[in-house]
Amino acid sequence: MRSFSIFLIVSSLIFLVACGGGGTPAGVAITMSVSANPTTLNPGQSSTLTATLTNTSNTSVTWSIVSPSSSFGSLTSTTTNPTTYKAPTSVSQTTVVTIMATSAASSSVTATVQITVQSSSGTISLSPAAPQTVNLNGTLPVTATLNNTSNNSVTWSLASGSVGTLSNQAATSVTYNATAVGSATLTATSGSATQSLAITVLTSGAGSNVAGISVGSGPAPYPNGVFTSVLICPPGSTTNCQTVNGILVDTGSFGLRILGQAIPNLALTPVTYSDGSQMNECVQFVDGTFIWGPISTATISIGGETASGVPVQVIANSPFEPPSTCGPASSNPITPQELNGNGILGVGPEPFDCGLTCDVNGGLPLSELPALYYASCGSSSGCQVVYASCGAECNDSTPLQQVTNPVITFATDNNGTLISMAAPAGGVAPTASGTLTFGIGTQSNNGLTAATILPVPSEVDEFTTVFEGQTLLTSFIDSGSNGLFFPNWPGLTICSDNPSFYCPGSATALSAINEAGSVESTVNFTVDNADTLLASGDFAVNNLAGPAQAGSSPATCVNGNPPTGDCTFDFGFPFFYGQTIFTAIDGQSVPATAPAAPWFAY
Numbered sequence: 001m002r003s004f005s006i007f008l009i010v011s012s013l014i015f016l017v018a019c020g021g022g023g024t025p026a027g028v029a030i031t032m033s034v035s036a037n038p039t040t041l042n043p044g045q046s047s048t049l050t051a052t053l054t055n056t057s058n059t060s061v062t063w064s065i066v067s068p069s070s071s072f073g074s075l076t077s078t079t080t081n082p083t084t085y086k087a088p089t090s091v092s093q094t095t096v097v098t099i100m101a102t103s104a105a106s107s108s109v110t111a112t113v114q115i116t117v118q119s120s121s122g123t124i125s126l127s128p129a130a131p132q133t134v135n136l137n138g139t140l141p142v143t144a145t146l147n148n149t150s151n152n153s154v155t156w157s158l159a160s161g162s163v164g165t166l167s168n169q170a171a172t173s174v175t176y177n178a179t180a181v182g183s184a185t186l187t188a189t190s191g192s193a194t195q196s197l198a199i200t201v202l203t204s205g206a207g208s209n210v211a212g213i214s215v216g217s218g219p220a221p222y223p224n225g226v227f228t229s230v231l232i233c234p235p236g237s238t239t240n241c242q243t244v245n246g247i248l249v250d251t252g253s254f255g256l257r258i259l260g261q262a263i264p265n266l267a268l269t270p271v272t273y274s275d276g277s278q279m280n281e282c283v284q285f286v287d288g289t290f291i292w293g294p295i296s297t298a299t300i301s302i303g304g305e306t307a308s309g310v311p312v313q314v315i316a317n318s319p320f321e322p323p324s325t326c327g328p329a330s331s332n333p334i335t336p337q338e339l340n341g342n343g344i345l346g347v348g349p350e351p352f353d354c355g356l357t358c359d360v361n362g363g364l365p366l367s368e369l370p371a372l373y374y375a376s377c378g379s380s381s382g383c384q385v386v387y388a389s390c391g392a393e394c395n396d397s398t399p400l401q402q403v404t405n406p407v408i409t410f411a412t413d414n415n416g417t418l419i420s421m422a423a424p425a426g427g428v429a430p431t432a433s434g435t436l437t438f439g440i441g442t443q444s445n446n447g448l449t450a451a452t453i454l455p456v457p458s459e460v461d462e463f464t465t466v467f468e469g470q471t472l473l474t475s476f477i478d479s480g481s482n483g484l485f486f487p488n489w490p491g492l493t494i495c496s497d498n499p500s501f502y503c504p505g506s507a508t509a510l511s512a513i514n515e516a517g518s519v520e521s522t523v524n525f526t527v528d529n530a531d532t533l534l535a536s537g538d539f540a541v542n543n544l545a546g547p548a549q550a551g552s553s554p555a556t557c558v559n560g561n562p563p564t565g566d567c568t569f570d571f572g573f574p575f576f577y578g579q580t581i582f583t584a585i586d587g588q589s590v591p592a593t594a595p596a597a598p599w600f601a602y
Helices: 530-534
Strands: 030-037 046-054 061-067 083-086 093-104 109-115 125-126 132-136 137-149 155-158 165-167 171-177 183-188 193-202 208-217 226-233 242-250 254-259 280-284 290-302 306-316 343-347 373-375 416-419 430-436 453-455 463-467 469-475 484-486 509-518 519-527 545-547 577-582 599-601
Touching: 030 093, 046 061, 046 093, 061 165, 083 545, 125 193, 132 137, 132 208, 137 183, 137 193, 155 165, 171 183, 171 226, 193 208, 193 242, 193 430, 208 416, 226 254, 226 343, 242 254, 254 290, 453 509, 453 519
Parallel strands: 132 193, 242 343, 254 306, 484 545
Antiparallel strands: 030 046, 046 083, 061 093, 093 109, 125 137, 137 171, 155 183, 165 171, 183 193, 208 226, 208 430, 226 242, 226 290, 254 343, 280 290, 280 373, 290 306, 416 430, 416 577, 453 599, 463 469, 463 509, 509 519, 577 599
C-alpha cells in the first residue's frame, strides 16, 4: 500500500475472542465467542445473548454492559448462559452497546458482542441513499421512508454552503434542482432522527457510475488531498447506514479503511480467524506511521454502485494495542486531523491489499509472512501474524478475509476506474473538482481514450521511469500522494524550511520517460517553488514536487541501484491535473484493444 501521507505539508454483530488456560490440559487454550439475536433493537426490545466456549466443560460466564455505560439497558441475569439484554425504553440517538462475557473457567478469557439500539424517534431511509452526481440544470427526486416511528413526515433542508435549490417539497419526497456547479448536502429531519444525502453537481458527465471528488474538502484538508463520500452499512442493512465524507481517493492502495470514530453507531460484522478471534491489520507507511484496526465486513455504496459484504479495515477501533512489530501507538493516526481525512478508499490496480503473498496458497511459510494481518490477540502470547484469505480468486476455500478493493465486486463496472480533474487556473486555486468514474469500456462514459497504456507486473504495479540519467525501476502513479516525488538531483534546491519539497529559484521545466515493455511515453512537467505555491493557503496546487527521500543528498540511481535516495518516481496528484488517468485492476476483463490488466493509462 502506497503511503498517502508520506510528504504531507500538514504536520450488526461483533465478537472478539480471547484465550486462556485454567481447567484444560497444558497447551490447550479455552476459546469463547458471543452471539446476539437480534443484533438491532428498537427501544424497549430484547436480545438473547449466548456464549460458546471450547476446550472446557465449564460453560458458565459473567455478563457485563461495557459501553456506553453499565446502566444503558439491563441484563435479566449476569450469570446465566444464555441471558437476555433489554434496551432502554427511551434512546435519544442510535447507539451501539457493547456487552462482555467473562469465562468462569478463566477470568482472562473474555469476548464481546455489539448490539445497535435505534433512536426512540426511529430512523429515516433515503432513496437514493448513496452519494449522487447530477449534471448542471438537472434534477434529482428524493424520497424518505420513516422506520419505527409514529411520525409520517420529514422536513427537508440544504446545508449551509450547498449549491442548488429544493422544490416539490412534500411529507416524504422532494426534488433537488442543480442550479450551480458544486456540492450539496440534503437532509431529512423528523424529530431527532436525521438522514443526509451528499450530492455533487457537475458541468457534464454525471451518472450512476460516477462519484464526485474534490481537492480542498475533508475534515482536515491539505494541498492536493482529493476526497469523496461513501455510504457504509452493516451487511444486509438498509436503515442503519451512514454517509461518510472526507474519504481520500487513493490509486496507490486497495480497499476501504475507515476511522472508527467516523462510524460510531455502525455495528459491522467481524472477519474472524480459524480460532474465532477477530482479524486485525497493521499497514505501515514509509514515514514511520501506520494504521491499526480490526477487519470487518460492510456494504459500501457510491452512486448506483454497491459492494456488498466486503472486508474493510476500521482504523483505531481494536480493543488491543498494536503489536511491537507494528510500531508505537503514538504513530497510529486515530483522528481525522492525524489521518488527514475520515478514511481511505483504495482503488488501485490490485483486487486485494496483499493477495497471494498473505494467503496460505501463496507458498510462504508462516515465519516469512509480511507483518500485516494478525489474530489471536487475546491469547497469552499476544497478537500473532496469520495468513489471510483472498478467497476464490486465490483458490482458497476459506471465506474472504483480506481488505478488498470494492470496485471488483460491482455488478458491471468492476474492472477499473477513471480519475478526471481539471488543472487549477494559474497553477493554484482554493479548490478543484473532478470525477471518479467506475469501469473501463463498460458504459458510454468510461471508454478507453488514453494515448499511453503502461502494463505493470501483477502485485507489484510499478514501471520504469528514466529521469536525468537515472533508471528508476519502481515508479508508480498514486492519487494519494500530494506531489511529484523523485530522487534529488543538483538541478533542484530542497526547501530550507520544509525538506519534503523543492524550492527552485524559478519554475523549472523537466521531462521523464516512462517505460513498460515496448511502451515508451515522454512526460513533461514543471517544478515550481513550494514556498511560493503554498503561501496563499490554496489547496489545489500544480507543479508541487519533492525528493523521494525527504532531505536526501543527490541520488545516483543507475539501473535501479541507488547508493543514496529512492529509486522511484512517484507520480502523485499533480500528475492528475488536466488529464484522465485510467487504472485497470489485476485479473479483471478489460476492453479487447487493451493489454491484460493490471495497467495504468493516460
